[in-house]
Amino acid sequence: MIITEQKPMEEVQEMIAPYDKLFIVGCGTCSTSCQTGGEDEVKEMTEKLGDRVVGWAMVEDPCDLRLDRRDLKAYKEQIADSDAILVMACGAGVQTVGEYSKKIVLPALNTLFIGETERLGKFHDMCKACGDCILDETGGICPLTRCAKGLLNGPCGGQVKGKCEVGDYENECAWVQIYDRLKEQDRLDLFTVFRPPRDFSKKTLKMHHYF
């Protein structure tokens, strides 16, 4: 899931200051689960912003252009009447709503990561969408994401009792976790595999994917 957090209200107020009439779009999928852009949060935002809000809508998946077309069709006039759309979704959602509406779009949320949900309100950073998954070699633990330096060949000198120098030793050292997991699985040979430099051009060169 795409994990988001709400921007501080002062930041939202500053962002919307130039616009008198706002339309608000919420997200029925990830931001609903994160409790950052679901129906409850959209209503709450509507109340906070009062008369400036000319309308609001929930889109099942604002990052899906087809669903924006489907779910926002009934609000065409209100959207046309607004100065800007405040989108309570991830960055992909904000951009897709912008592409659909051609209106000024404003992000109400900060997009944090692709993550695991442990329970409501407790999420873990798991995936950087690097485009070259090696989880088969690393015991199902992503070093690119969960090691602060994104190292591919073992831990650095900054781990103390399995904790990372980054973040006051609160985060686990991903490479110690990988070591432990591979040891449990009797696959420690994978720990010593040398992974050559990544080919970053693969991702940079291709922004549009057609399957």
Place this chain on the structure above:
Amino acid sequence: MVKMADKRPAYSQLVKDIRAGKFVLTGELEPEKVTCLEEILVSARAMKPYVVAANVTDNPLAYAYMNSLVPSWLVQKEVGLETVYQMTVRDRNRLALTSDILAASYLGIKNILAISGDHTVLGDNKGAVSVYDLDSAQFVYMLHKMIDEGVDVAGNEIHGNVDINVGIAANPNADPLMPEVLKVGRKTKIGADFIQTQTMFDIDKTKEFLKEAEKYKCPTLIGVFPLKSYGIADFFDRFIPGVSVPTELLTSMKKAKKEPDKEKRKQLYDEVNLEFFRPFIKEIHKTTSAAGIHVMAVMYERIFEPLLEAL
């Protein structure tokens, strides 16, 4: 699987001495946020009689300092002391690393210590990106390609030779130790000529590491950091990842700090250091397979002579 480096020639005096079986000593120089290198030259001259080479640090603890290449070159030129040019992969992508290695070759640098570098959030420009285009193992691989195969990491031909020996860092304080040992093993197989360890205060941990890493047959210099003042000892204890100063040493340093007379205080600090590090170094020399000691007595060169006379 990559082709592992065959034993490359000894290009540097440091590696020549190691291979000749000498117990080697290296020092450390730390250019800071300065535009003048006079202090570095003074330190280099002071340590020259005692060490075969001096490391020049590269933005240690992610503090933005003068780059390490220029002082590495200047110390060799002006003082005649060989340097170990420290390079972290934190601040440069593979293009910038390649450029600096080529420039280092031109300037006659004979040793590079290939390290990860502390994360930028620990430093004095916390908002900076940590590059890590390569990790330290991949950096050793890049050096292997450049030195042993005459190509950059992408396989493009280099015109001229890169005659440099490669050092890597290790942290015997690591807990758990085995992930660190295996990482060291991987780097030595790719092409490391020597290891310099993080600062050690614990002889048992030092011996345990040396025993575990023995199978890789890579000469290891044990890091020691004589503590010039209580302030440095305290900073070290609190802020250097994975290093803790033994309580009794910290207590003795604290006691010495109370001496109001500056000269007497210096003398007390020296006594505390000598009492702790002399037997420590002696034991490493006499009872372990270590190839030498990396003495990180930054701006504390007066300690070299009394510290090393036991050897």
